[in-house]
Amino acid sequence: MNQSNKQFSALRGAARNSPESGIVEVINYGREREGLIPLWAGEGDLPTPQFICDAATRSLAAGETFYTWQRGIPELRQALADYHNRHYPGNFTDERFYVTGSGMQAIQVAIQSIAGEGDEIIVPTPAWPNFTAALELNGGVPVCVPMRFGNKGWQLDLEELFDAVTDKTRAIFFNSPSNPAGWTASLDELKAVLDFAREKGIWIISDEVYNRFYYGDSEYAPSFYEIVEDDDLILFVNTFSKNWAMTGWRIGWISCHPRLGGVMENIIHYNTSGVAAFMQRAAVTAVEEGEEFVRYQIARAREGREIVREALSKSPRIRFAPPDGAFYQLFQIEGFEDTSKLGLQLVDEANIGVVPGHAFGPGAEQFNRLCFARDADQMREAMRRLMDWVAKIS
Amino acid sequence: MNQSNKQFSALRGAARNSPESGIVEVINYGREREGLIPLWAGEGDLPTPQFICDAATRSLAAGETFYTWQRGIPELRQALADYHNRHYPGNFTDERFYVTGSGMQAIQVAIQSIAGEGDEIIVPTPAWPNFTAALELNGGVPVCVPMRFGNKGWQLDLEELFDAVTDKTRAIFFNSPSNPAGWTASLDELKAVLDFAREKGIWIISDEVYNRFYYGDSEYAPSFYEIVEDDDLILFVNTFSKNWAMTGWRIGWISCHPRLGGVMENIIHYNTSGVAAFMQRAAVTAVEEGEEFVRYQIARAREGREIVREALSKSPRIRFAPPDGAFYQLFQIEGFEDTSKLGLQLVDEANIGVVPGHAFGPGAEQFNRLCFARDADQMREAMRRLMDWVAKIS
Numbered sequence: 001m002n003q004s005n006k007q008f009s010a011l012r013g014a015a016r017n018s019p020e021s022g023i024v025e026v027i028n029y030g031r032e033r034e035g036l037i038p039l040w041a042g043e044g045d046l047p048t049p050q051f052i053c054d055a056a057t058r059s060l061a062a063g064e065t066f067y068t069w070q071r072g073i074p075e076l077r078q079a080l081a082d083y084h085n086r087h088y089p090g091n092f093t094d095e096r097f098y099v100t101g102s103g104m105q106a107i108q109v110a111i112q113s114i115a116g117e118g119d120e121i122i123v124p125t126p127a128w129p130n131f132t133a134a135l136e137l138n139g140g141v142p143v144c145v146p147m148r149f150g151n152k153g154w155q156l157d158l159e160e161l162f163d164a165v166t167d168k169t170r171a172i173f174f175n176s177p178s179n180p181a182g183w184t185a186s187l188d189e190l191k192a193v194l195d196f197a198r199e200k201g202i203w204i205i206s207d208e209v210y211n212r213f214y215y216g217d218s219e220y221a222p223s224f225y226e227i228v229e230d231d232d233l234i235l236f237v238n239t240f241s242k243n244w245a246m247t248g249w250r251i252g253w254i255s256c257h258p259r260l261g262g263v264m265e266n267i268i269h270y271n272t273s274g275v276a277a278f279m280q281r282a283a284v285t286a287v288e289e290g291e292e293f294v295r296y297q298i299a300r301a302r303e304g305r306e307i308v309r310e311a312l313s314k315s316p317r318i319r320f321a322p323p324d325g326a327f328y329q330l331f332q333i334e335g336f337e338d339t340s341k342l343g344l345q346l347v348d349e350a351n352i353g354v355v356p357g358h359a360f361g362p363g364a365e366q367f368n369r370l371c372f373a374r375d376a377d378q379m380r381e382a383m384r385r386l387m388d389w390v391a392k393i394s
Numbered sequence: 395m396n397q398s399n400k401q402f403s404a405l406r407g408a409a410r411n412s413p414e415s416g417i418v419e420v421i422n423y424g425r426e427r428e429g430l431i432p433l434w435a436g437e438g439d440l441p442t443p444q445f446i447c448d449a450a451t452r453s454l455a456a457g458e459t460f461y462t463w464q465r466g467i468p469e470l471r472q473a474l475a476d477y478h479n480r481h482y483p484g485n486f487t488d489e490r491f492y493v494t495g496s497g498m499q500a501i502q503v504a505i506q507s508i509a510g511e512g513d514e515i516i517v518p519t520p521a522w523p524n525f526t527a528a529l530e531l532n533g534g535v536p537v538c539v540p541m542r543f544g545n546k547g548w549q550l551d552l553e554e555l556f557d558a559v560t561d562k563t564r565a566i567f568f569n570s571p572s573n574p575a576g577w578t579a580s581l582d583e584l585k586a587v588l589d590f591a592r593e594k595g596i597w598i599i600s601d602e603v604y605n606r607f608y609y610g611d612s613e614y615a616p617s618f619y620e621i622v623e624d625d626d627l628i629l630f631v632n633t634f635s636k637n638w639a640m641t642g643w644r645i646g647w648i649s650c651h652p653r654l655g656g657v658m659e660n661i662i663h664y665n666t667s668g669v670a671a672f673m674q675r676a677a678v679t680a681v682e683e684g685e686e687f688v689r690y691q692i693a694r695a696r697e698g699r700e701i702v703r704e705a706l707s708k709s710p711r712i713r714f715a716p717p718d719g720a721f722y723q724l725f726q727i728e729g730f731e732d733t734s735k736l737g738l739q740l741v742d743e744a745n746i747g748v749v750p751g752h753a754f755g756p757g758a759e760q761f762n763r764l765c766f767a768r769d770a771d772q773m774r775e776a777m778r779r780l781m782d783w784v785a786k787i788s
Contacts, residue, residue: 101666
């Protein structure tokens with residue numbers, strides 16, 4: 001055995017087999033390309049607003065550089081309660097909210113709190129790959145239930161979802177509006193899922209990160225907050241990344257019944273031991289003063305969605321449906337159903353960054369994802385490059 | 395079953411049983427006490443130096459608020475390589491270093507990379523409780539090997555350590571200089587441990603966080619860097635918290651053979667997806683320009699250690715030995731060997747914060763830990779309060 005194999009094979013299997021994210025693969029490939037328009041990551045082109053950054057700067061200048069509350073500073077937990085009271089039905093207290101070092105970590109903490117070796121969690125796909133990868137890293141088993149793309153766009157068959165439950169099932173991971181499909185459950189669908197979970201005694205992990213980015217008739221996508229009761233087995237995971245353009249900060253939160261809070265705090269403690277106080281000050285400012293910015297971002301995403309719709313509609317070779325929520329567009333190019341290297345090819349040949357669908361698990365392997373939360377002119381230019389490339393390869 | 399039990403008992407066992415840190419317990423109890431001198435946490439009283447904070451502020455102002463490299467920005471990885479080349483034997487490249495969201499996370503990533511359900515890791519105790527708690531959260535089993543306190547201070551019997559190996563052993567966690575005992579392995583002891591690990595084919599996780607805080611004849615405590623070879627199974631975990639007074643920032647690093655880097659990056663990705671770029675800029679400045687500050691902190695800790703030594707020596711009822719490294723003092727008060735509530739009692743009755751030894755696993759249950767990395771006047775006042783209390787309860 002050579003030395004390389006010796007160290008590598010001494011790693012734990014679940015670590016050795018942990019997949020490189022198909023998103024990161026493309027980004028690492030094209031990161032330094034001159035003039036490339038990056039539609040690959042789940043972030044827009046706006047930096048965090050100045051007034052949010054300023055709050056962090058003030059806190060740093062005031063010397064808030066020491067250890068702080070593992071569960072989050074009281075001011076941020078209260079600000080999150082106030083935010084939820086403003087935007088969702090129910091009566092939220094600060095004791096529901098636990099600050100995490102990213103939405104990703106909120107998911108990790110949720111997984112660690114309910115699922116270990118051999119436990120199954122059901123995941124409608126296509127899905128953001130990080131959930132299944134995080135679960136596998138914890139020894140758990142993702143059970144994917146593929147959506148189907150048809151005349152009505154992306155559809156999830158709830159009967160298939162329910163049929164996937166076994167005696168090892170611990171939870172359903174539910175991301176609505178979804179990344180990458182933009183699929184958005186109706187309130188009736190949420191009710192059906194909740195009823196089913198109650199009956200089976202399994203958890204729901206609800207990732208409502210994109211709840212505000214909704215293109216339907218109301219201001220918000222349907223939310224489990226509208227129907228949950230006090231004793232439901234549900235954990236909400238969320239992030240500051242999208243609403244407030246804070247992707248790079250790595251701050252998120254878990255919302256759960258306060259009686260589970262001690263466990264959440266301990267798990268956070270043994271993962272990263274909390275979030276920098278000066279970052280949390282910025283998050284407080286974001287939640288308390290950032291509503292106008294959130295609405296601006298949503299309007300911008302709506303315009304980006306329309307630009308994409310118009311562009312893609314021009315070619316009969318492209319299959320897609322405008323998403324109901326989130327800020328991604330899945331699209332399939334006739335003749336390029338094998339997308340395994342298409343992301344890298346589009347970097348080289350069209351100078352745009354998109355993610356091949358195989359990165360998102362079963363269901364969208366023949367599609368590609370782009371993020372349209374960008375400046376309208378850039379979106380137009382990106383779509384021009386894409387459609388020129390499509391025309392050229394015809 | 396009442397509702398409270400229903401949710402709580404639906405959690406995963408390892409989550410439900412995850413212990414509250416004995417350190418956090420005391421801190422949460424006494425955090426708001428007026429005038430309390432906190433010697434409980436592993437941090438000093440100096441905020442992060444201005445020049446380090448300024449680097450973060452500049453980065454924020456420049457709009458570095460987007461997603462960045464999961465493995466750490468190239469500049470920080472290079473700065474870490476340069477730092478190690480200045481301070482340790484060997485030839486370090488940037489490819490050895492993976493930036494983590496705290497030293498705690500470096501430990502989590504190390505555990506996740508080598509140990510899962512049922513795997514054992516040997517831990518000399520007393521030890522910082524977070525390692526064993528993090529291991530248990532991952533389904534692993536800590537096997538504690540208690541040190542003993544005698545006339546020569548704290549001693550670890552290497553034969554006992556080696557005898558603890560079973561066919562389930564995946565690693566030895568080695569923290570020298572140690573928190574909380576300040577016990578510091580000699581180079582011969584490190585060699586013996588490394589030889590043993592090589593023979594058995596098990597990993598070493600080396601936590602050398604306190605390597606620079608050493609009160610022996612040389613400027614550094616003995617380090618595994620002095621003896622490791624290219625193909626050894628070893629992961630180094632470290633943090634910016636102590637050397638550069640950045641406890642609240644939550645930045646650390648893993649150092650490992652570059653061939654393991656892809657795995658480290660993936661695990662980081664599925665835990666928190668990297669560290670804020672503007673925090674990493676501050677870390678670059680810390681490593682590149684912070685050497686004078688590190689030396690100042692070490693000198694300060696040395697003085698704190700002496701103040702503690704002088705004070706504790708005055709009572710025949712106190713058992714202790716000045717530590718060889720790190721910046722903690724363990725001490726036992728005759729008649730108060732049951733320390734289970736002593737930390738809370740000293741908050742109430744002496745207005746100082748110390749941590750009872752039971753927080754650190756087997757070996758130091760009858761001792762208490764204080765941190766002496768503080769201003770000399772404050773340390774004198776804290777020791778006056780402690781010794782007055784000891785005199786009063788006699």
